[in-house]
Structures are given as structure tokens and as C-alpha cells.
Amino acid sequence: MKNNLLQNINSPSDLRLIDEAQLPEVARELRNFIIDIIAVKEGHLGASLGVVELTIALHYVFDTPNDLLVWDVGHQAYGHKILTGRRDDFHTNRQLGGISGFPKRDESIYDTFGVGHSSTSISAALGMAIASNLKGDFEKQHIAVIGDASIASGMAFEGLNHAGVTDANLLVILNDNAIGIDPSVGALKKYLTAVKEGKNPRQNNMIKSLNFDYSGPIDGHDIFAVIKELKRLQKIKGPKFLHVITTKGKGLKQAEEDQVKYHAPGKFDASTGEIYIKAEENLPPKYQDVFGLTVLDLARKNEKIIGITPAMPSGSSLNFMMKEFPKRAFDVGIAEQHAVTLAAGMATQGMIVYCNIYSTFLQRAYDQVIHDVALQNLPVIFCLDRAGLVGEDGATHHGVFDIAYLRCIPNMIVYAPRNEIELQNILYTAQLGLKHPIAIRYPRGRGVIPDWQKNYQGNYQAIEIGKSDCLKQGSKIAILSNGTIANNVTLAIAKTKNPEQLAHYDFPFVKPLDENQLHSIFKKFKTIITIEDGTVIGGFGSAILEFASTNHYSSQITTLGIPDEFIQHGNVAELQQYCKIDVKSLEILFSNF
Ligand SMILES: Cc1ncc(C[n+]2csc(CCOP(=O)(O)OP(=O)(O)O)c2C)c(N)n1
Numbered sequence: 142m143k144n145n146l147l148q149n150i151n152s153p154s155d156l157r158l159i160d161e162a163q164l165p166e167v168a169r170e171l172r173n174f175i176i177d178i179i180a181v182k183e184g185h186l187g188a189s190l191g192v193v194e195l196t197i198a199l200h201y202v203f204d205t206p207n208d209l210l211v212w213d214v215g216h217q218a219y220g221h222k223i224l225t226g227r228r229d230d231f232h233t234n235r236q237l238g239g240i241s242g243f244p245k246r247d248e249s250i251y252d253t254f255g256v257g258h259s260s261t262s263i264s265a266a267l268g269m270a271i272a273s274n275l276k277g278d279f280e281k282q283h284i285a286v287i288g289d290a291s292i293a294s295g296m297a298f299e300g301l302n303h304a305g306v307t308d309a310n311l312l313v314i315l316n317d318n319a320i321g322i323d324p325s326v327g328a329l330k331k332y333l334t335a336v337k338e339g340k341n342p343r344q345n346n347m348i349k350s351l352n353f354d355y356s357g358p359i360d361g362h363d364i365f366a367v368i369k370e371l372k373r374l375q376k377i378k379g380p381k382f383l384h385v386i387t388t389k390g391k392g393l394k395q396a397e398e399d400q401v402k403y404h405a406p407g408k409f410d411a412s413t414g415e416i417y418i419k420a421e422e423n424l425p426p427k428y429q430d431v432f433g434l435t436v437l438d439l440a441r442k443n444e445k446i447i448g449i450t451p452a453m454p455s456g457s458s459l460n461f462m463m464k465e466f467p468k469r470a471f472d473v474g475i476a477e478q479h480a481v482t483l484a485a486g487m488a489t490q491g492m493i494v495y496c497n498i499y500s501t502f503l504q505r506a507y508d509q510v511i512h513d514v515a516l517q518n519l520p521v522i523f524c525l526d527r528a529g530l531v532g533e534d535g536a537t538h539h540g541v542f543d544i545a546y547l548r549c550i551p552n553m554i555v556y557a558p559r560n561e562i563e564l565q566n567i568l569y570t571a572q573l574g575l576k577h578p579i580a581i582r583y584p585r586g587r588g589v590i591p592d593w594q595k596n597y598q599g600n601y602q603a604i605e606i607g608k609s610d611c612l613k614q615g616s617k618i619a620i621l622s623n624g625t626i627a628n629n630v631t632l633a634i635a636k637t638k639n640p641e642q643l644a645h646y647d648f649p650f651v652k653p654l655d656e657n658q659l660h661s662i663f664k665k666f667k668t669i670i671t672i673e674d675g676t677v678i679g680g681f682g683s684a685i686l687e688f689a690s691t692n693h694y695s696s697q698i699t700t701l702g703i704p705d706e707f708i709q710h711g712n713v714a715e716l717q718q719y720c721k722i723d724v725k726s727l728e729i730l731f732s733n734f
């Protein structure tokens with residue numbers, strides 16, 4: 142019968158009542174439950190399918206939530222959510238008002254640590270383990286589950302390095318499926334492959350040399366083997382490391398065969414696994430593809446151009462350049478800090494480096510941006526994809542802080558294109574020889590020009606640094622926008638009753654600001670509205686307020702953007718509405734001034 146066992150599991154204590162021999166059936170039901178819902182509601186599929194047996198085994202053996210289980214990244218935690226009381230809510234996953242796609246402390250006591258960004262689990266679990274020791278609890282277990290791509294990141298190494306000299310009751314489980322979102326890269330991946338294939342002499346085990354009790358590799362889909370090993374490790378004190386081999390997408394043939402596509406496949410047919418192909422004709426391009434195709438084209442003409450991505454070749458579309466110029470385009474793994482300083486090193490040697498990092502992930506390399514790039518005024522070209530509200534990934538992934546955190550850094554140029562043409566033109570301009578580093582921020586998803594490829598691609602025009610544009614003249618109110626949110630402003634103005642009163646200026650440069658334009662705006666308008674797809678505090682609007690204050694202008698300024706709170710998950714339209722920067726809210730605001 143369908144979900145015969147799963148429907149009675151409302152918490153791990155229910156799971157623990159089930160006879161071990163029946164656990165493969167629980168795994169089958171859990172896997173099908175995930176597939177059925179993700180096929181319709183979308184989400185991260187492959188990673189969760191790969192850890193079904195491991196998830197069941199962990200909750201079966203350990204006394205969760207008293208024992209503390211930390212998932213790294215958390216995109217693989219769907220099974221964990223379903224077994225820990227969220228089965229009936231799982232259909233709301235990643236939707237507005239629904240459960241989060243990642244573990245979240247205020248969602249469940251079983252979510253011991255909020256995640257979304259990778260490689261934090263070892264440090265967090267170690268912190269918990271040390272705290273337990275200090276509180277005199279020497280029995281509690283602390284478990285970090287981390288993937289092979291995430292463990293190659295600097296932060297994970299920092300955690301291992303510390304844990305190895307403690308007596309903390311920590312179990313690190315390496316879920317090794319040899320892939321991140323794209324295939325894993327680097328020397329550590331080669332080492333892990335050698336260990337799996339038995340080619341690495343056991344005495345050379347690098348984890349053992351860090352003072353961990355190492356076991357494995359074991360088959361992570363053999364639930365009885367995993368349970369047996371976890372029970373053994375449960376009795377051992379101190380830092381332990383279990384190497385588990387799994388297959389990403391396990392149980393859905395297509396997901397096993399095309400693991401990159403099925404990381405987050407969108408809607409698909411649950412019975413056949415076929416992804417529903419959306420009709421792509423006449424749609425504007427994705428901004429990531431405008432980046433990928435433009436950089437490729439520029440690289441063909443300029444051999445100094447280099448591309449760098451930390452672990453997001455498909456997501457950033459740097460994979461176009463990686464395919465044609467494998468020696469000049471690098472996936473460095475989940476290593477944002479390294480990516481930035483690597484770019485800086487290359488820039489000292491005259492290379493023109495496009496360092497593409499999702500806005501949210503650049504947060505991790507803030508010191509490198511300041512200390513290694515800006516302080517030395519190296520003209521690295523930061524391409525910040527997924528800037529602004531990203532939608533269903535939610536609070537951990539919105540790229541809303543970058544304007545504020547970059548604008549305050551001396552030497553930085555901060556730019557946000559309004560559309561595809563501006564994006565390709567600034568990418569072109571950047572390789573003409575800038576004297577400063579530049580951050581180019583653009584959003585997730587598609588642009589606004591369906592015939593971009595036919596009519597504009599490759600027709601480059603240099604952009605004057607610091608220049609703004611008047612998109613529309615008006616008599617009473619000046620609206621100043623930064624980036625693609627300009628398109629909402631244009632639509633909203635067209636819908637108001639009083640469009641002739643509304644002037645619209647596009648300020649793609651948050652830094653340097655077009656001060657000449659600002660002086661004439663402030664002299665003409667008593668009412669000014671700024672709008673951006675970033676935090677109101679410290680962002681573009683703040684820059685305009687500072688300008689007004691410094692120059693003693695008294696116009697009334699309203700700043701619109703992301704408010705002073707973490708924005709949850711939902712689709713972008715819903716979240717823009719929540720932040721009152723959607724077309725309808727703007728129309729109402731403009732009409733009421
Ligand atoms: C700091 C950071 N950089 C990049 C990402 C994007 N990202 C999410 S999952 C993932 C791959 C993780 O691979 P792995 O650790 O092997 O886990 P698996 O997907 O195989 O379960 C990446 C690069 C992230 N979440 N955090």
C-alpha cells in the first residue's frame with residue numbers, strides 16, 4: 142500500500158518503532174514521496190534523493206533532537222524534514238508562507254542550525270560539541286553531514302583542523318557523490334576518488350592524519366551497513382569521520398544519469414522523470430546567458446580575458462567559456478575567498494579577470510574584496526549574478542546586501558544594468574582598461590528584450606563610467622532607479638493617471654554617482670523617490686540621501702527597496718509585492734503623491 146509506513150511517521154521516535162528489516166520499504170516510500178511533490182512544486186531533487194537511506198539511518202540510530210544533527214547547505218534535507226514532523230507541510234516547500242527549502246532553527250527543533258550557504262556544518266557541530274562538554278554533557282552526539290564539494294571549501298578545513306585537536310564528541314559524515322551542482326573539482330576530489338577505488342594507501346589517509354577516527358568508505362544506499370557503522374561510531378568518543386558513498390539522484394533513472402540537470406530540475410513527470418520543457422521561443426534571455434555569451438565573445442577577441450567561478454559554472458553560464466577556453470576559464474570549487482584573491486593575483490599580472498560570484502556568496506569573500514582587490518586598486522571585474530531577490534531559495538540566498546557592502550569600499554565602481562544591452566555593454570567596457578575594480582550586479586532570471594540575441598548581441602558600445610540617463614521627463618516628482626527594477630518603474634508610470642508629472646532617471650552607477658545629474662534633479666524637484674532591488678539601509682537610496690545632505694538640498698526623499706529584515710521565500714513577484722517594489726505598489730504610490 143502507498144506510504145503505509147511513512148504515513149505513520151510523525152517524528153523520529155515513530156521511525157524508531159519500526160523493525161529494521163522494514164527500513165528499505167520506508168526508504169522506498171520516502172523517495173517516492175519526495176519525487177511526487179518536487180515533480181509538481183519544484184525544488185532541489187537530486188541531493189535529497191541521494192541521502193534517503195543515510196537520513197533514515199541517522200534518525201533511526203541517533204536520539205534526535207537530543208543528539209544534534211547539522212546538514213551542510215541543507216538542500217539535501219527534504220527527507221529529514223519529512224521524517225521530523227513536516228510530511229504534511231512538505232507540499233508548501235519553498236512557497237510563500239510555506240516551509241523553507243533549507244533547515245531553519247525557528248521551523249523545527251530538529252533543525253539545529255540554519256543553512257543555505259555551504260561548508261558551515263563542521264564548525265557549527267563542533268561548536269555545539271564543545272558547548273556540550275562545557276555543560277558537562279559527555280553523551281550527546283553531534284553530527285555534521287557534508288558533501289564532497291562542500292568539504293573542499295576553506296571553512297570546512299578550518300573546522301576539521303580545529304576538531305582534530307579537541308576531544309569533542311563530533312561525527313563528520315562525508316556524503317561523497319563526486320558531484321556538487323556541477324562535477325566536483327580539485328585535488329581533494331582526486332584524493333577521494335583514489336580512496337574509493339582503494340588506490341590510496343590506508344596509512345596515507347589525510348583525515349586520520351588530522352586525528353579523526355576514520356571509517357569507510359561504505360555504501361550509503363546499503364541501509365543496514367550504514368546503521369551498523371553508525372551504531373559502532375556512536376560508542377566512540379572524540380572526533381570521528383565516516384566516508385559514505387552515494388549516488389546523487391538515486392532512485393530516479395534520469396536524475397542519476399543527468400545529475401547536473403536534476404539538481405533542481407523544475408517541474409517534471411513523476412512517473413517517467415521527463416522534465417517538462419518550457420516553450421523558450423520569444424522569451425528574453427537569462428541574464429546569466431548574456432554574461433556567459435558576452436564573456437565568451439570578448440574572450441575570443443582578447444586573450445588576456447580570464448573567467449573564474451567558484452562552483453557555479455552552469456548557474457553563471459561561465460561554462461560556455463570553460464568549454465571553448467579550458468585554460469582560461471576556471472571552476473575553483475566552493476571557494477569564494479580563493480576565487481577573489483586568485484583574480485587579484487591574475488590582475489597584478491595584467492590579466493583581465495571576470496570573477497563571477499552569486500551576490501549572496503560574495504558575502505563570504507568580503508575581506509578579500511577589500512584587502513586583496515580594492516586596497517591594491519586591482520581592476521578585477523566582479524560579476525554578481527543573482528543580485529536582488531532570488532525567489533524560492535529565500536533568506537539565505539537573496540542577493541540584497543551587495544550595494545550596501547560594496548559601496549562603502551574605496552576604489553570600487555558599483556554598477557547595475559537596466560537590461561541585457563547595458564549588461565553586455567558594461568562587460569565590454571570593463572575589458573577596455575578600467576583603473577578600478579568594478580562590481581556588476583544583475584538578477585536571477587530573464588531580461589526584457591526577446592530579440593536580444595538577433596539584434597544586439599555583439600553590438601558593443603562603451604559606457605561612460607558614472608553616467609546616468611533620463612529615461613522620461615516629468616514636472617513634479619523625480620524617480621531615481623538603479624538596475625533592472627527600472628522596468629517596474631516604467632510599467633508603473635505608464636499606468637498612473639498623472640504620468641506627465643513623473644520624471645524617471647536610471648542611475649546604473651551607485652558609485653561613482655552622477656553628481657552633475659543629481660544637482661540638476663535636486664534643483665528642479667522637491668519630491669524624489671529612489672528605488673532599488675537591494676537593502677534600503679546603506680544602498681542606492683542611502684547614497685542619494687548622503688548626497689542631498691552633503692549638498693544641503695531640502696527635497697523630500699522617499700527610499701524604496703528591501704526593508705530592514707530578512708526576506709523569506711516565495712516567488713519574486715510575491716516578494717516584490719511584500720517589499721512594495723512591484724508594479725502595482727509603485728503605481729499606487731506614484732498616483733498618491
Ligand atoms: C558558500 C556557497 N557557495 C556556493 C553554494 C551553491 N551550492 C549549493 S549546493 C552546491 C554543491 C554542493 O555539493 P556537495 O557538497 O557535494 O553536496 P551535494 O549536492 O552533492 O549533496 C553549491 C556549489 C552555496 N550554497 N554556498
Ligand SMILES: CC(=O)[C@@H](O)[C@H](O)COP(=O)(O)O
Pocket residue numbers: 185214216257322405456527531534585
Ligand atoms: C542550494 C544552492 O545554493 C543552489 O542550488 C542554489 O539554489 C542555486 O540557485 P540557482 O537556481 O539560482 O542557480
Ligand SMILES: [Mg+2]
Pocket residue numbers: 288289290316317318319320321
Ligand atoms: Mg556532492
